[in-house]
Amino acid sequence: MAEDDCNRWIKPIYLLNNNNVTKICAPMVRYSKLGFRTLVRKYGCDLAYTPMTICDSFIKSQKARDSEFTTNKTDRPLIVQFAARNAEELAEAAEIVVPFADGVGLNCGCPQKWAVSSGYGACLLKKPELLADMVRQVKSRVPDDFTMSVKIRLHSHLRTTVDMCQKAEHAGAAWVAVHGRRADQRTEPVELEAIKQIKDSLGIPVVANGDIKSLADIRMVKEATGVNGVMVARGLLENPAMFAGYDYTPLECIRDWVDISMSTGTPFQTFHHHLIEMLQCNLSSAERRIFNSLTSTSATIDYVEEHFGA
Numbered sequence: 001m002a003e004d005d006c007n008r009w010i011k012p013i014y015l016l017n018n019n020n021v022t023k024i025c026a027p028m029v030r031y032s033k034l035g036f037r038t039l040v041r042k043y044g045c046d047l048a049y050t051p052m053t054i055c056d057s058f059i060k061s062q063k064a065r066d067s068e069f070t071t072n073k074t075d076r077p078l079i080v081q082f083a084a085r086n087a088e089e090l091a092e093a094a095e096i097v098v099p100f101a102d103g104v105g106l107n108c109g110c111p112q113k114w115a116v117s118s119g120y121g122a123c124l125l126k127k128p129e130l131l132a133d134m135v136r137q138v139k140s141r142v143p144d145d146f147t148m149s150v151k152i153r154l155h156s157h158l159r160t161t162v163d164m165c166q167k168a169e170h171a172g173a174a175w176v177a178v179h180g181r182r183a184d185q186r187t188e189p190v191e192l193e194a195i196k197q198i199k200d201s202l203g204i205p206v207v208a209n210g211d212i213k214s215l216a217d218i219r220m221v222k223e224a225t226g227v228n229g230v231m232v233a234r235g236l237l238e239n240p241a242m243f244a245g246y247d248y249t250p251l252e253c254i255r256d257w258v259d260i261s262m263s264t265g266t267p268f269q270t271f272h273h274h275l276i277e278m279l280q281c282n283l284s285s286a287e288r289r290i291f292n293s294l295t296s297t298s299a300t301i302d303y304v305e306e307h308f309g310a
Helices: 012-016 034-041 055-060 062-068 087-100 113-117 121-126 128-141 158-171 192-201 215-225 234-238 251-264 268-278 285-292 297-308
Strands: 022-025 047-049 078-083 103-108 147-154 176-182 206-209 229-232
Touching (some): 012 022, 022 034, 034 047, 034 268, 055 062, 055 078, 055 087, 078 147, 087 103, 087 128, 113 121, 121 128, 121 147, 158 176, 158 192, 234 268, 285 297
Parallel strands (some): 047 078, 103 147, 176 206
């Protein structure tokens, strides 16, 4: 990639330090891949994450790298999110992606049992010294403008969460993204006051994550917490045009997804799943059953063209 290509976008840390709320596409396993990142960038997304990738396999296998990390020169600014359980592996993985991204993010919040039992994700919430060492080692091996950030969930005791975030900051973390629930919570309300206290306790940017599904939600979260950015997962799956102010997925966005999927070679299962999410408000229960049962890209495109003119 030519040097002038690398200077055409605003680096993430500058986005997060301006006066606007930075709108971020969250790391979503299987779904925040190149095609979907391309789509949300058309509709007001400022910064996008890759899906969480396991460092171990990423380092050892070219096949895993080709499968898990696909990008192009327009896919910026970009953060590659890794799941890691030791500092050496994370630093090595970060060095690999330096030419293709603007930073790496460490997943410290995944609550799934397989992740925690393997030493990944929310397991790191109980290991603040290890987390800080991971940040330090990455920062010692990448360029100064290549960012290292962390994404966390809350501890039962807020003081413990704040202490961990401060350790990450002192080690060199560029920002902290906070999912406002504990690892054992799923549908409980997001704790905005906890996010606010974390924001007030740090000198680096803080990003809020959890239950954001509209621009009104973004304004409310900003007013309640003072955060620098918002990170959205399910809200963008259901409405990739949310950041552009749409209440529901517009037909133009559906057409764009079909075109992008065809041009990027998106696998059928991913192509179909995104459309299922996008069309929830456009299909009756009977129509959803029919659409969900489609088994090929051609059949799906025919259905969309017939019913929506896409």
